[in-house]
Amino acid sequence: MAFRWTVHGDGRGLAPGEVVKPDERLSWPRMAGIGAQHVIAMFGATFVFPLVMGLDPNTAVMMSGVATILFLLITRGRVPSYLGTSASFVGGVVAVRAAFGGDTPGADRVVTGAILVAGLVLAVCGVVVHVLGVRVIHRIFPPVVTGAVVMLIGFGLAYVVADVYWPQDPWIALITMIATFVFIVLFRGFLGRIGVLLGLVFGFVLSWLADRAFGNITAYNAGTGAVDTHPRVSFQAVADAGWIGLPHFHAPSFQASAVLVVLPAVIALIAENVGHVKAVGQMTGADVDPLMGRAIVADGVGTAVATAVGGSPTTTYAENIGVMAATRVYSTAAYYIAAVIAILFGLCPKFGALVAATPGGVLGGVTVILYGMIGLLGAKIWVENRVDFADPVNMVPIGAGIILAIGPVTHQITGDFSLAGIALGTIVVLAGYHLLRAIAGRPAKEVTGGEIGLERDPAV
DSSP, X not given: OTTOOEEOTTSSOOOTTOOBOTTEEOOHHHHHHHHHHHHHHHHHHHHHHHHHHTOOHHHHHHHHHHXXXXXXXXXXXXXXXXXXXXXXXXXXXXXXXXXXXXSSHHHHHHHXXXXXXXXHHHHHHHHHXXXXXXXXXXXXXXXXXXXXXXXXXXXXXXXXXXIIXXXXXXXXXXXXXXXXXXXXHHOOHHHHHTHHHHHHHHHHHHHHHHHHHHOOEEEXXXXXXXXXXXXXXXXXXXXXXXXXXXXXXXXOOOOHHHHHHHTTHHHHHHHHHHHHHHHHHHHHOOOOGGGHHXXXXXXXXXXXXXXXXXXXXXXXXXXXXXXXXXXXBOOHHHHHHHHHXXXXXXXXXXXXXXXXXXOHHHHHHHHHHHHXXXXXXXXXXXXXXXXXXXXXXXXXXXXXXXXXXXXXXXXEEETTEEEEHHHHHHHHHHHHHHHHHXXXXXXXXXXXXXXXXXXXXXXX
């Protein structure tokens, strides 16, 4: 069924209450338009997060298309989804760069090598879920743990905003942040969904105007690691880049300490995939639960393949669920079209150079919102699953793990190996919760459901 779709009705439109199922399609011109909408929906986050992680946005966009095609093939074309850049790895990547030389080619290789291993681990987890069933996730990663990991991934990045981005241009960062607030809240529909992208574009233009009006800025320069005088925006790299060409591929390298730092993101990716599959099932009325393991495997394979050539980690995108809900078209044909468009975008080096020219102050204003929103998604999981924080088994390890991540606290294991920040916090949350639950000798009180898409089960 991967490349065969039945035409829905006359191929022109939908009657009230109808939907176009994953194995159906409208006319090809209409499918091309819907595929383009999916590209627009995923575009902002798919190139913003590589930018934040210091990876090539052109490579990320191109490989997101490749990963999406792999996902559709592995799930047999029954789970419509676009695989864009995952935000869950941002914290780990920042920590890895701090330990391996910052924004350098060597650090790029270590970063992508660590994420590649995490992708393979995610794929193995998918195989386990496929064999044992989704309830294995309930037992190992109950909502209190999943919510905590998502929260510490977001809040654990606070120091990056404070130490790296904001000092590069505090006033531009502040104005960009406020403008993004307004865009997200004021606009509805599609414009509201790309509010962060609009904020980034606004800040970019504002920085260029500030250069024209006030001249160069004297502030912290992330490129040199020191305070100096420099322009906020430089288009030299854009002018030097070609219109057509391959993005910057590079091979990964592997460091055990770096792998441990990024592994906590696997927990978040499992939750995101389970939630996505559940949402697709609810919207289409199809039983796609048996494909849960395949979806997780596919995301892991997509992440591994993308990072093998220098791309970014991938995940199923909620932004594209919004497009499906609005159009009532769940055809996987639209996603194949979107994937091909993304691959063609990746073949324009000038576009990548323009994205990479985004000023640090603008990233400060945008990332303070992005990181905060990631963290609050963890709280959303707790609320929707009615996690009981009157139970010290829930409160104690969760609170400790989050503080260790936010610090970030570093714990030296040996002379040349340490655990810090998000990795250390995740270990404390996961191991501490299960240890204390075993000592307490009583079952957890919370039920499952909500954001991560698991069935409610009072017996858990």
